[in-house]
Amino acid sequence: xxxxxxxxxxxxxxxxxxxxxxxxxxxxxxxxxxxxxxxxxxxxxxxxxxxxxxxxxxxxxxxxxxxxxxxxxxxxxxxxxxxxxxxxxxxxxxxxxxxxxxxxxxxxxxxxxxxxxxxxxxxxxxxxxxxxxxxxxxxxxxxxxxxxxxxxxxxxxxxxxxxxxxxxxxxxxxxxxxxxxxxxxxxxxxxxxxxxxxxxxxxxxxxxxxxxxxxxxxxxxxxxxxxxxxxxxxxxxxxxxxxxxxxxxxxxxxxxxxxxxxxxxxxxxxxxxxxxxxxxxxxxxxxxxxxxxxxxxxxx
Amino acid sequence: xxxxxxxxxxxxxxxxxxxxxxxxxxxxxxxxxxxxxxxxxxxxxxxxxxxxxxxxxxxxxxxxxxxxxxxxxxxxxxxxxxxxxxxxxxxxxxxxxxxxxxxxxxxxxxxxxxxxxxxxxxxxxxxxxxxxxxxxxxxxxxxxxxxxxxxxxxxxxxxxxxxxxxxxxxxxxxxxxxxxxxxxxxxxxxxxxxxxxxxxxxxxxxxxxxxxxxxxxxxxxxxxxxxxxxxxxxxxxxxxxxxxxxxxxxxxxxxxxxxxxxxxxxxxxxxxxx
Amino acid sequence: xxxxxxxxxxxxxxxxxxxxxxxxxxxxxxxxxxxxxxxxxxxxxxxxxxxxxxxxxxxxxxxxxxxxxxxxxxxxxxxxxxxxxxxxxxxxxxxxxxxxxxxxxxxxxxxxxxxxxxxxxxxxxxxxxxxxxxxxxxxxxxxxxxxxxxxxxxxxxxxxxxxxxxxxxxxxxxxxxxxxxxxxxxxxxxxxxxxxxxxxxxxxxxxxxxxxxxxxxxxxxxxxxxxxxxxxxxxxxxxxxxxxxxxxxxxxxxxxxxxxxxxxxxxxxxxxxxxxxxxxxxxxxxxxxxxxxxxxxxxxxxxxxxxxxxxxxxxxxxxxxxxxxxxxxxxxxxxxxxxxxxxxxxxxxxxxxxxxxxxxxxxxxxxxxx
Numbered sequence: 001x002x003x004x005x006x007x008x009x010x011x012x013x014x015x016x017x018x019x020x021x022x023x024x025x026x027x028x029x030x031x032x033x034x035x036x037x038x039x040x041x042x043x044x045x046x047x048x049x050x051x052x053x054x055x056x057x058x059x060x061x062x063x064x065x066x067x068x069x070x071x072x073x074x075x076x077x078x079x080x081x082x083x084x085x086x087x088x089x090x091x092x093x094x095x096x097x098x099x100x101x102x103x104x105x106x107x108x109x110x111x112x113x114x115x116x117x118x119x120x121x122x123x124x125x126x127x128x129x130x131x132x133x134x135x136x137x138x139x140x141x142x143x144x145x146x147x148x149x150x151x152x153x154x155x156x157x158x159x160x161x162x163x164x165x166x167x168x169x170x171x172x173x174x175x176x177x178x179x180x181x182x183x184x185x186x187x188x189x190x191x192x193x194x195x196x197x198x199x200x201x202x203x204x205x206x207x208x209x210x211x212x213x214x215x216x217x218x219x220x221x222x223x224x225x226x227x228x229x230x231x232x233x234x235x236x237x238x239x240x241x242x243x244x245x246x247x248x249x250x251x252x253x254x255x256x257x258x259x260x261x262x263x264x265x266x267x268x269x270x271x272x273x274x275x276x277x278x279x280x281x282x283x284x285x286x287x288x289x290x291x292x293x294x295x296x297x298x299x300x
Numbered sequence: 301x302x303x304x305x306x307x308x309x310x311x312x313x314x315x316x317x318x319x320x321x322x323x324x325x326x327x328x329x330x331x332x333x334x335x336x337x338x339x340x341x342x343x344x345x346x347x348x349x350x351x352x353x354x355x356x357x358x359x360x361x362x363x364x365x366x367x368x369x370x371x372x373x374x375x376x377x378x379x380x381x382x383x384x385x386x387x388x389x390x391x392x393x394x395x396x397x398x399x400x401x402x403x404x405x406x407x408x409x410x411x412x413x414x415x416x417x418x419x420x421x422x423x424x425x426x427x428x429x430x431x432x433x434x435x436x437x438x439x440x441x442x443x444x445x446x447x448x449x450x451x452x453x454x455x456x457x458x459x460x461x462x463x464x465x466x467x468x469x470x471x472x473x474x475x476x477x478x479x480x481x482x483x484x485x486x487x488x489x490x491x492x493x494x495x496x497x498x499x500x501x502x503x504x505x506x507x508x509x510x511x512x513x514x515x516x517x518x519x520x521x522x523x524x525x526x527x528x529x530x531x532x533x534x535x536x537x538x539x540x541x542x543x544x545x546x547x548x549x550x551x552x553x554x555x556x557x558x559x560x561x562x563x564x565x566x567x568x569x570x571x572x573x574x
Numbered sequence: 575x576x577x578x579x580x581x582x583x584x585x586x587x588x589x590x591x592x593x594x595x596x597x598x599x600x601x602x603x604x605x606x607x608x609x610x611x612x613x614x615x616x617x618x619x620x621x622x623x624x625x626x627x628x629x630x631x632x633x634x635x636x637x638x639x640x641x642x643x644x645x646x647x648x649x650x651x652x653x654x655x656x657x658x659x660x661x662x663x664x665x666x667x668x669x670x671x672x673x674x675x676x677x678x679x680x681x682x683x684x685x686x687x688x689x690x691x692x693x694x695x696x697x698x699x700x701x702x703x704x705x706x707x708x709x710x711x712x713x714x715x716x717x718x719x720x721x722x723x724x725x726x727x728x729x730x731x732x733x734x735x736x737x738x739x740x741x742x743x744x745x746x747x748x749x750x751x752x753x754x755x756x757x758x759x760x761x762x763x764x765x766x767x768x769x770x771x772x773x774x775x776x777x778x779x780x781x782x783x784x785x786x787x788x789x790x791x792x793x794x795x796x797x798x799x800x801x802x803x804x805x806x807x808x809x810x811x812x813x814x815x816x817x818x819x820x821x822x823x824x825x826x827x828x829x830x831x832x833x834x835x836x837x838x839x840x841x842x843x844x845x846x847x848x849x850x851x852x853x854x855x856x857x858x859x860x861x862x863x864x865x866x867x868x869x870x871x872x873x874x875x876x877x878x879x880x881x882x883x884x885x886x887x888x889x890x891x892x893x894x895x896x897x898x899x900x901x902x903x904x905x906x907x908x909x910x911x912x913x914x915x916x917x918x919x920x921x922x923x924x925x926x927x928x929x930x931x932x933x934x935x936x937x938x939x940x941x942x943x944x
Contacts, residue, residue, distance in 0.1 A: 157336025
């Protein structure tokens with residue numbers, strides 16, 4: 001993919017706020033027709049990166065291009081943004097929200113059929129899934145070439161999520177590119193590829209399978225699972241309960257087996273592939289980053 | 301001692317929020333109520349803890365002293381410090397000083413909040429607030445712990461830590477009921493209840509629900525022509541297809557259904573039944 | 575730009591409370607205050623005492639409204655009528671002449687009375703030859719309790735009450751609404767706390783702060799403006815305590831009727847505004863048109879002003895304040911009762927569990943069959 005193909009891209013971009021580095025040396029590109037997921041914890045730099053790409057912030061170092069040129073107002077007009085809070089007015093009807101946005105963008109268009117059925121409902125009275133559909137419709141009204149979506153499907157069940165992704169995919173099929181920011185691993189799996197951020201830098205990038213790689217965890221099955229949990233927890237292992245009497249432990253099967261045996265607990269421990277969540281946690285709390293026990297800065 | 305709802309019906313005016321809903325909560329088990337927005341998960345949990353009175357059915361719950369509840373909206377006082385929040389809970393549940401101090405220390409360590417006792421609740425990040433809320437609900441070692449969407453909107457790392465806290469509670473014998481919209485969390489429960497529009501679409505262990513998926517499930521690559529059949533939905537760049545009768549349409553590769561598929565199939569089946 | 579205007583109008587149209595405030599309220603206020611805002615006094619309750627009472631009474635015309643004529647009564651009885659607030663002017667006839675006592679806490683009434691007396695004197699002087707009887711008697715005037723008719727002396731006791739209405743009603747309502755907004759109210763309902771514990775716990779701090787506030791305001795008023803405190807502190811405390819219970823109860827009631835802080839502020843404001851102008855703080859209650867005056871009689875501040883002015887300036891005994899104290903007590907019971915009923919409904923819709931103590935540990939669970 002040559003630079004000219006990318007709808008939005010950043011090259012070795014840095015952004016500092018005083019002494020705090022929000023984004024460091026990030027390379028990112030979104031091409032037409034693809035859905036890129038930007039995954040990271042709060043404070044990882046996702047929002048700052050988005051604002052850099054849209055030209056709402058200037059980079060401290062490095063370059064940013066939107067539609068092949070430095071970001072500008074006309075560039076932003078060709079993008080569509082749906083924030084997590086949807087950007088709709090709860091106390092207006094669907095039709096009223098539509099006409100306001102259409103007028104603001106100078107676009108004349110009819111409400112799409114998918115939401116026309118609820119045109120006279122107050123947005124605030126609609127269920128969340130329908131609200132999100134309306135928000136998408138409104139954002140897509142001016143046929144943007146780049147979609148920026150913030151947690152587009154959190155809070156909606158799997159069928160609703162599929163329906164919403166239908167709209168995103170349709171836009172992508174039509175040539176638009178989409179950048180989805182999320183810290184929701186279900187949503188992340190819907191994207192074509194993922195960019196994982198932590199502490200301002202990209203720590204992994206690629207497909208889900210690529211990111212998980214060949215990481216493994218140990219699965220422990222035992223009738224005495226409650227005690228197994230307590231013992232392993234005591235020894236400092238990270239343990240999660242999965243289902244009935246099944247534990248997933250971050251660590252080598254052999255070590256885990258030894259610890260359990262030492263406490264007289266009968267259990268079967270075997271090595272299994274890690275899931276995206278476990279891989280993500282391993283990526284963001286590796287030795288290069290502060291341990292998870294640190295609370296982090298006060299959020300004012 | 302099993303707690304829960306049995307054939308419970310809850311209506312608010314003309315709207316039926318829960319229709320014939322049964323949820324069982326057993327000690328040392330995590331029961332997850334999963335569903336989309338408006339499915340009735342919050343109503344279900346509120347009925348369980350006594351905030352809502354059902355029009356029909358039975359509710360079994362321990363006395364207030366033995367319940368820990370974290371609502372979807374908050375769970376702590378933003379204008380009190382972490383320590384003050386803990387003090388309030390201890391006072392409200394009349395916890396004796398000695399055992400409380402030790403338990404408090406343990407919970408704070410587990411949640412990584414030991415160093416910020418003096419910080420205001422409102423100044424903690426979202427994930428830390430949820431962890432504190434869970435710790436507050438566990439302070440009095442309840443028999444039944446009920447959490448309404450504890451991980452919605454929370455960063456993945458805090459989410460993992462919250463689940464570790466929940467796992468720990470279950471390991472100590474607490475019956476835990478969690479409401480969530482995240483299907484991948486439901487897959488780790490001992491028992492799952494899938495709710496939609498106030499009705500139970502499926503319930504049982506995740507394995508049992510998977511085994512009960514009728515028909516066959518398959519995948520299809522992205523097609524320019526559109527949907528490969530009416531009972532299909534997007535996943536990633538391709539489609540998942542469900543054939544209730546067992547015969548997958550042409551061009552569709554068979555696939556092993558995962559829990560996500562099971563949930564979608566249950567919802568599609570319910571829609572078809574309507 | 576027009577899109578923005580259209581949007582704002584549409585949103586406004588749906589926000590009924592704000593529309594009501596913007597359109598209905600000014601109209602209502604104009605009508606009400608038009609009839610209430612009146613400095614003219616047309617009715618001055620007057621008692622006449624002393625041997626020449628009947629003749630004196632006969633010569634008194636409106637604005638004087640003679641309520642009692644008692645030839646056997648003397649100066650002491652007349653004073654006590656004023657102190658008890660039963661009359662504003664007392665005319666005591668006797669050997670030395672006619673002595674007119676006036677209640678200095680009723681500023682406008684006194685000024686009107688003075689004017690009327692002056693006209694009376696002028697008329698008498700002009701027509702002395704034909705009047706006979708009381709023609710040549712000397713008329714002396716004495717203003718009791720507030721001899722120099724100092725406005726601040728009359729205002730400070732009232733302002734103390736007004737400030738408490740603001741603090742008590744508005745701030746209490748916000749404190750409770752905040753819990754509802756953040757969702758912590760739900761959690762309180764699930765904890766082993768009784769509804770009355772929660773309500774008492776919510777009101778108690780505000781009660782204490784308001785009491786300190788009131789004391790401070792009174793002391794500052796006394797220090798800064800020289801307002802006297804001639805009466806019984808315990809009586810004042812009783813009146814203040816009852817008044818606070820009403821205003822705080824009002825705050826809790828407002829909070830049960832509001833979903834968020836914005837609404838609570840709007841409602842509080844609508845409750846507080848009439849109290850500023852219709853409680854007798856500025857315009858005398860007796861001057862208000864009857865159709866509007868009834869509103870004053872349901873406002874707690876009206877009674878508090880009566881009590882505070884009476885106790886501070888006139889040393890009115892508690893026996894004479896039975897009516898305002900009793901009415902405040904009644905208001906307190908009604909408002910607090912309503913507030914508690916609504917609050918309890920908020921806290922424990924499952925009914926049966928509210929008010930019960932936590933079960934003993936081994937009691938297991940209870941099945942709630944519906």
